[in-house]
Amino acid sequence: MYHLKENGLNRRAFIKAGVVGTATALLAPPVLADTLQQMADANPLAFPKPVFRKLGRTGINITTVSFGAMLTPEPEVIRVAIDHGVNYIDTARKYMNGKNEETVGKAVKGVRDKLFIATKTLPESKSKAEIVRDVETSLKTLGTDYIDVIQLHNLTGKDRIFSPETREALTQLKKQGKVRFCGVTTHKNEVEVLNALVDDPDRFFDTCLVKYNFKSDKILATAIDRAATAGIGIIAMKAMVGGYDVTGMGRITPYQAALKWVLQNPKVTAAIPGMKDMAQLKEDITVMGMPFTYADLRRLDHYDQAIAKFYCTFCGSCEVGCPHGVEISTVNRALMYAEGGYRNISLARDTYAELPRQASAATCLNCEGCSARCVNGLDIAGKMGHARTVLA
């Protein structure tokens, strides 16, 4: 399996990068050839044949790129994915206060028997009554009489896996035919959760939806390997490291590479990227069947290097060094609105205009040199000058 170097892209960088245009920086010569090759190969109208893997001991075969529905505005987008073979849809009772389940319910109407639906109980639901209530509500909202995989939402440790009350509720729901399989989801302390699933002598839970991406450490990969070997179906979330905003980046995005990186691990059954429009749908499901190549590895690595120079974390630490109290992080945020994923110049100017004049980049004109320093090496004086041009 390919791995990024240790000092590669971190999660924060990747998310922020999503809203900071990076196309120019990515066009460094070593990547250009790969990118041109990728674009030349692309057929904008073709969807690939679906590729399936078995979801652990559940025995069901699901598409390696399945559908994370949380961000999808309209059911029709999900329906297109279903029409092209995607057969596993993930939602949650919590998303949009249940409205996301409504969207999924509309999308699966008439084709329910051809696919698998996974949803989640509310994170705060711990008692038997609460779990049963959540499932009953989900069934009603989704417009179905069974849920394929019901998941305990957002576990951060092993305790709930062994909770007798939780198991009693889920066992009752299984006996009633309202749920087929039980799983958990985890974003934090994933290794403990995965190991607990394996160490459970009853093997009560069948699946684990786990945050896993090219920034994950080897300990997690080992835990995934152990769990999958024990028959736990592994589904990866946050495969794109949590961000998905490619506006302004053209077609040169690292997301396909990130998705391929996750799926190169045969212990992972599927990934569920959130897809909110047809462009993302096409980009993501095209990955099915594609190998992870050395070019992908370089793409991810170059992306890391490209963004490091010009994204602001808005930490505000540079502001200590400015003797005139310029609110540098707010100015940078306004620039992000203008030039990042938002591309919203009116929002950018409104944000900038909220600053008192003495806290804006105009104050920098009174200085001969900039004493503010960025811990990430940003050229603050340059950015303030740019802000005066773009936002004033």
Place this chain on the structure above:
Amino acid sequence: MKMLLMVVLLSVYAPLITHAAGDMGGFLPASYCGAGWKIDGKTIFYDRDTLSDRINGEAELYMPYGFDRMATARYSSEKTPAAGIDVEIYRMASLLDSFGIYSNYRQKGGQRINIGADSNLSGSQLFLYQGRYFIHIQITGTDSSHSEVLAECAKLVASSLPGERNRPSELSAFDRPEMVKGTERYIPQSLLGYDFLNRGIMAEAVIGGANFQLFRLVGNDARSVSASFDRFKSQLAKVEIAIEGKDAAVLEGVDPLYGPMIVLKKVDCLVGALRFVDKKGIRNMLESVCR
């Protein structure tokens, strides 16, 4: 010497940092959020990088709406120790964005109470927005309905928030008798699931007893409206162009996802109708929404 310099610098500039980092703390009631509901612990803040620690993957929903900071506190019941109210205040990029995230959570059966620009109350939770702020208040640890408790707490929170109680001006185009109240949604990206449409408002309307949906792009200039219109034209089947001029055009056709669709552009305005059964009266309606 360096240490001394650092101490001097920090003492001079610390107030600026505190203001930049913690300016939402004062929006949460310091001691009680309603009679008998006492603050339990400290106010916790989340930013774009840490919001997922609080609400996990759902944090991604907030980012396109320009989320930049959240303050939250828990207030415990003095009578029933297990019961608590969690108050979350999210600062979004603008009034339109706070409305947008609110419109995602608003429930059809929810009750509107006179707090904030709009509010939606159920037995266990309350959503509202005011200015750039979206507020979610939830009661846990009790089975009974506590609407009054939620409303009382919400009033206290809203009273400390900056921002007028007005709705976004972008919604005024939808202030028409044919519109179904409370159905407007603001989508900050990929309206209708099309990346070329970007930001817009959707709402339900009724003409002649039949429901359909309307959308209108927001924040566009004439050039981008024309580009979106042309993209529509290229993807619709059975296109009929009813009017086509430099500033105004109407096209009717069949969209691959939504079926019959009517789209009107007028200078910097682009509106459309979909999911309708009968197109009678719809063009006039689109004209009026574009006015």
